[in-house]
Amino acid sequence: MASDFTDYLSDVEKAFKTEREAIDELRAKEPQYRANLLNAERIMNEVDGLGMTEQQIEENVESMMENNPFRLSLKRAQIRRDEVISNG
Numbered sequence: 001m002a003s004d005f006t007d008y009l010s011d012v013e014k015a016f017k018t019e020r021e022a023i024d025e026l027r028a029k030e031p032q033y034r035a036n037l038l039n040a041e042r043i044m045n046e047v048d049g050l051g052m053t054e055q056q057i058e059e060n061v062e063s064m065m066e067n068n069p070f071r072l073s074l075k076r077a078q079i080r081r082d083e084v085i086s087n088g
Contacts, residue, residue: 008088015081022077026070033068037061 038061045052052060065071 008084011084012081012088015077015084019074019077019081022070022074026074030065030068030070033070034061034065037064 038057041052041057041060044050045057
C-alpha cells in the first residue's frame with residue numbers, strides 16, 4: 001500500500017514537473033514565435049496585396065497563437081496532471 005502511494009506521489013511530481021517545464025518553455029519562446037508570425041503575416045499581406053490592416057493582421061496572429069506548439073504542450077501537460085491527480 002505504501003508503495004502505491006509512493007508511486008502515486010512520484011507520478012504527481014513528474015506531472016507537475018512536466019507542466020512547469022511547459023510553462024517555462026512557453027514563457028521563453030512564445031514571444032519570439034508571435035513576433036515571427038507577425039512578420040510573416042505582414043510580408044504575406046504585402047506580397048499578396050491583400051490590403052489587411054494592422055489590426056486584422058494582429059487578429060489573425062492571435063487566432064494562430066491559440067494553438068501554437070507551446071500552448072498545446074502546456075494544455076497536454078495540464079491534462080496529464082489532472083489525470084494523474086484524479087486517478088490517485
